[in-house]
Amino acid sequence: MNMRILLALVLTVRTGGLFAADVDPLQSVMWEYHHERVLNGEPYVFDDRVQVLVPPFAEDARQVPMHIDARALGDEVVRIEAWAELNPIPRVFSFSPGEQVLPLVAIRFRVEQATPIRAAVLTRDGVWHVGSARVDAAGGGCSAPSVVRTQPGWEKRLGRVVGGRFERSTGSRLRLQVSHPMDNGLISGIPEFFLNQAELRDTDGNVLATLELYPAVSENPTLSLEVKGQRGTRLWLRDNNGNEFGATL
Secondary structure: OOOHHHEEEHHHHHHOOOEEEOOOOOOOOOHHHHHHHHHOOEEEEEEEOOOEEOOOOHHHOOEEEEEEHHHHHHHHHHEEEEEEEEOOOOOOEEEHHHEOEEEEEEEOOOOOOOEEEEEEEEEEEOOOOEEEEEEEEEEOOOOOOOOOOOOOOOOOOOEEEEEEEEEEEEEEEEEEEOOOOOOOOOOOOOOEEOOOOOOOEEEOOEEEEEEOOOOOOOOOOOEEEEEEOOOOEEEEEEEEOOEEEEEOO
C-alpha cells in the first residue's frame, strides 16, 4: 500500500474522519508540482481544520485579502506555508509561530489569474495539513505597475509602520501596514525590491515568531497576528536590499 495513503488512514482513524489524503478538493493539476517544490514531497493530508479564507472574486487583483487560521490544530503547529498555485511567483509567506503566538495570519497578496490558494501547516509529527480555497480574478495583479511608485515622496515613507495592538479576551491582535513598493521584478526595468524577512520580538528582544515574505505580497503590505497575553512586542523587518525597519506595537 502507498505509504502516504497508509499514513492518511491512520490519521483518519485517530481524528474521527477529518482527513482525506491524495484527494485534492480543488482537483488542481498543479498540486503535485507544489507538493514537491514547496513541501519537499513530505507527508500531507487535506484537512478542513486549516481554514483558508479569501474572497470568491478578487475585485482588486493587486490587493487580495487572505486569512489563514490553524488554531484548531492547537500548539502542534510548527510552520505555515501559503501559496497561490497559478501565480508567476506562487509563494506568499512562510510563518513560524512560537509558543506565545497563535497560528493565525492575515495578509494581502497579488493574483495574476483565477487560482487555487493553499495553506500547508506543519505539525510536530512531521505531517503537513493542507487547507484550500479558490479565488476568481480578472487578472493582471502581479504584472500591474506599482501604485506606490507614482506617489510623491514614497521613498521618504519607505519602511514606515502604521498599526496598533487590540486587546482580546485571550491576548492581543496586532494589525499593521508597512510602506514598501514590494516590486516583484515582473515590470520591465524595475528589479525585485521587497520585504523578505520579519520577526516579532518581545521587549527583551526574544523572538516570538518569524515570517518570510515573497514578492507575491501586495505593495504596502498589511499584516495581522495574534499573541497570547498582553506583553509588549516589537516588529523587525528587512528587505532584500538590506534595509532594516522596526516598530513597537
